[in-house]
Structure formats: C-alpha cells, structure tokens
Amino acid sequence: MLKPTTVLRRFIEEAENTYGPKLRYSSVALVPEGEISNPFTSFCTDETNQSRMAIVLLGERTFADEALAEYQLAHEAIHCLAGSMPTTCLEEGLATHFSLHNSVINGDRAKRLENVLDQERTAYLALIRQLLCKWPNAIRDLRHGGARPFGEIKIAELVEYGVSQELAEILCKSTDEWRTLRLPGS
Ligand SMILES: [Zn+2]
Numbered sequence: 541m542l543k544p545t546t547v548l549r550r551f552i553e554e555a556e557n558t559y560g561p562k563l564r565y566s567s568v569a570l571v572p573e574g575e576i577s578n579p580f581t582s583f584c585t586d587e588t589n590q591s592r593m594a595i596v597l598l599g600e601r602t603f604a605d606e607a608l609a610e611y612q613l614a615h616e617a618i619h620c621l622a623g624s625m626p627t628t629c630l631e632e633g634l635a636t637h638f639s640l641h642n643s644v645i646n647g648d649r650a651k652r653l654e655n656v657l658d659q660e661r662t663a664y665l666a667l668i669r670q671l672l673c674k675w676p677n678a679i680r681d682l683r684h685g686g687a688r689p690f691g692e693i694k695i696a697e698l699v700e701y702g703v704s705q706e707l708a709e710i711l712c713k714s715t716d717e718w719r720t721l722r723l724p725g726s
Contacts, residue, residue: 541606544570544613548596551617554643559634560680561687562621566591573597579612581619594620611653615639622683624691626714631690633668633711634679636661660719670707671698678703 548568556562565583573580580597596616602609618635619627636657640650657665671678678701682693698708710718 544598544603544609547609548613548617548620551614551638551642551644552620555617555621555638558680559618559621560683560685563594563623563687563689564592565594568594568596568620570596570598572600572603574600579616581616581623582625583623594623596620610644611639614642614645622687622689624689626691626716628691628693628711629664629667629713629715629718630671630693630711632661632715633664633666633671634690636665637668637672640665660715660722663718663722664715667707667711671703671711675701675703 545568548570552562552568563583566586576597576599579599579602582595582597583592584595585592596613596619598609598612598616602612615635615638618631618638622631624631639645640654645653654662654665675681679690682688682697682701683690693712695705695708695712698711699705703711713721
C-alpha cells in the first residue's frame with residue numbers, strides 16, 4: 541500500500557492539472573484523528589518559519605484501509621488545492637466530483653460510491669455537474685489559471701461566464717448557509 545501522504549500528493553498533482561495550481565503553502569500534514577468519518581482540511585501558519593501549511597485530519601482506520609484512503613484523500617485533495625473558509629457549495633461539489641472521477645477511482649467503483657453518498661453530497665454533486673457538463677474548464681478559467689481560492693469566485697463572474705444567476709448564487713453559497721436553507725430548524 542502506498543503511504544497516504546503519497547496518495548494525497550498524487551491526487552493534488554492530478555487536480556492541479558485539471559483545475560489549476562494549488563494555493564501557496566510549504567507542506568501538507570496528515571494527522572490521524574480517532575474515529576472521524578469525515579476528514580477535514582484546514583490551513584495554518586507556522587509562526588517560527590513563517591510558512592503556511594495544509595493540515596488534513598483523517599480517521600485512524602483510514603490509514604490501514606487503502607480503498608477508503610484513496611476515496612477520502614481524492615476528496616481532500618480538492619480542499620488542499622484551493623480550499624476556503626467557509627467552504628462553498630462549488631468547492632464541496634468539486635471535491636465530491638473529484639473523489640468519484642480521477643485516475644484511480646472511476647467506472648463501477650465510482651458508481652458504487654456515488655450510490656451511498658449522503659443527501660447533502662448528492663446535492664452538491666448535482667450542482668457542480670450542471671457547471672462542468674457544459675463548461676468542463678470552468679474552474680480553471682475562473683481561477684484565471686492561477687492559485688486562486690475557490691471561495692473568491694464571485695456570482696457575477698460565473699454569470700459573466702454564462703452560468704445562470706440561480707446556479708451561480710447557489711454555487712457561491714457557503715455549505716453552512718445551504719444547510720440552513722435546506723434543513724430549516726435543524
Ligand atoms: Zn469536503
């Protein structure tokens with residue numbers, strides 16, 4: 541089995557080739573975090589040498605499960621590429637899309653994984669597909685071929701690109717906002 545850090549690095553490279561360069565940071569650290577089922581990526585600054593690094597929290601059992609590691613790390617590679625806080629529906633949709641369509645996961649394996657996505661991820665996936673089916677290069681174009689965070693992509697830029705106002709608005713919503721709209725009272 542490849543080391544999870546190697547798997548992640550390869551996915552980030554693959555994502556860069558399709559969606560443009562990653563943010564500037566010095567390193568990526570994978571941190572085992574108990575029994576979490578959903579990994580999490582954040583960025584922090586190392587004050588001693590003034591460098592920025594990406595931190596991916598990964599459930600402990602993922603380190604021993606190659607298939608699970610590939611699936612979760614493909615998703616996190618998108619957050620490592622150009623993640624923003626708060627995360628937008630565009631970013632979460634792209635992460636879900638890339639976790640199912642990459643050089644390692646595809647075909648029947650992708651179909652099986654897609655069938656067990658939760659309702660929220662299924663919704664984000666449907667949104668990003670509306671964009672990518674029509675404009676496969678939209679993400680790279682909207683990042684201007686540079687290391688632009690996903691969260692900086694504006695509704696007006698999507699509309700100017702040709703996307704409907706309605707789709708542009710929902711893609712730029714934070715996932716927190718999406719949840720409160722879709723799941724009122726919860
Ligand atoms: Zn995610």
